[in-house]
Every structure is written in C-alpha cells, then in structure tokens.
Amino acid sequence: MAAAVGSPAPDFTARNQHGEQVRLSDYAGRRDVVLVFYPYAFSQVCTSELAALRDRPELLAAAEFLAISCDPMYTLRAYADAQKLEFGLLSDFWPHGAIASAYGVFDADRGCAVRGTFVVDRTGVIRWSVVNPIPEARDLDDYAAVLASLAGDLG
Template sequence: MTFPAAGPAAGSRAPDFETRNQYGEPVRLSDYAGRRDVVLVFYPYAFSQVCTSELAALRDRPDLLAAAEFLAVSCDPMFTLRAYSDAQQLPFGLLTDFWPHGAIATSYGVFDAERGCALRGTFVIDRTGLVRWSVVNQIPEARSLDDYAAALAKLRPELG
C-alpha cells in the first residue's frame, strides 16, 4: 500500500540538507539546483532483503539513472554504506542520515522514531528545488520503478 508522504507536498520547496556519501564526500541537495533533477530514495536498512532488491533493481535501470540524480538515504553509518555499495555495485550515491540520527528523514516526514530508521519514501525534486512527486510505501513493500519513470517523464516529457 502506498500513501502520500507526510513531508513536503508537491509544489513545495524540498528541504535542503548536507551529509556525506558512502565515500565520505560532502553532498548538499542544493548543489544540484539548476543542474539536475534529483530523486531521493529513503530506505530503512542497508543489507536488508527488500532494500537490497529495490536498490539492485534501480542499479539495473540505466534509463532511470540517466534521467536524474538518484540519492539513496538511510540512517546507516557511512562505513556501512560503503560496504553495502561495494557489495551491491551500486552506481549512485548512498547518503548517511546517521547523525544527527534521522534528521534528513525527519525533515521529509519519513523517519520512524520507534524503529530508528527511514520509511520507504521517494521524492522527485526538479532543478528548481521543488518537490514534484512523492510517495511512501510500507516498510516491507518495494516501490515501483515504473512510478519513478512516470514522475520523471512528467518533468521532462522528452524522456517519456
């Protein structure tokens, strides 16, 4: 079952953040403004079954990866994300929301404080920094990559 995200609604400004990717490099959402559409993919846990199958499916869709900057965000520590990225050969940024724990997920309304992890939320953010589409799935339910493709096609009809 999917439902709208509790965080920023379509048409509102995406909350900016700065964190580190799996290589320890700083990543700031606002750095993509004017350059690239971004898809934020929040996921609960590195190395878990559903998360791994989702991110591997995304890895295997070069058409989607070419259409936008995909940034996968979890509350796992940076070193865990590096091991996960290497093990799964993930060609996109894995961003740590470890400390302050869940701050990015909280700003997007997808932090589960009881479990201490992000919900399975997705946000398509255009080049102007506005949220254009979002969805949240239940933690055990994988998202549809075709939904990402449809949302991105609405931003850039030439991609559809």
C-alpha cells in the same frame, strides 16, 4: 506527515558512501533529483529495490538518484561495494534521522526511514512523492513516468 508536493524540498548536506559531502541545493538548476529513503542497508527488500534501480541505467541517466538511510557511512560503503551500487548512498546517521525527519519519513520507534521517495525538480520543488510501509517495495516504473513528464516540461 511527508513533505508536500509543490513545496520547496528541505535542503540538506550529508556524506555519501565515499565520505564526500553532498548538498541537495548543489543540483539546483542542473538536474532533477530523486531522493530514495530506505530503512536498512543489507536488508532484503532494500537490497532488491536498490539492485533493481542499479539495473535500470536509463532511469539512472534521467536524474540524480540519492538513496538515503540512517546507516553509518562505512556501512554504506560496504553495502555499495557488495551490491555494486554506483549512485549516491547518503548517511543520515548523525544527527540521527535528521534528513528523514525533515521529509516526514522517519520512524522514531524503529530508528530508521520508511520507504519514501521524493522527486525534486531543478528549481528545488518537490514534484512527486510516494511513501510506502517498510515491507512494501516501490515501483520503479512510477519514477520513470514522473521523470519523463519533467523532461517534457523542459521541452
């Protein structure tokens, strides 16, 4: 079962595609965060989803986007370079799938995350989520609407 809206977001530390440590709780009080779990770097649907996100600079400016897969850090670096992805790609490689498991989106049979997205507000609470089956892409306009509503909450 996916982490519930209204509950505290499970904290984690992971390495991004540059080998830097990223901790979710470091964004507390500073920025809303969108966690985008995806199955595999270089796969067709994942690449189209993350490229669509890359091509929405206004959306990327609205929050910190962290895309998370069970791929190794070096694969994520090659993937980010090949696709010109400048937002954080986090490796959930070891312990394998621990972050995805904490959010309830790890498919143990396939050894990867399903397409789960969680919007975490500045207080560290999950404000919105969606979980899609692996072959089904998510709608970026949904992210935009949720982030706009959070921005309105600040005003």
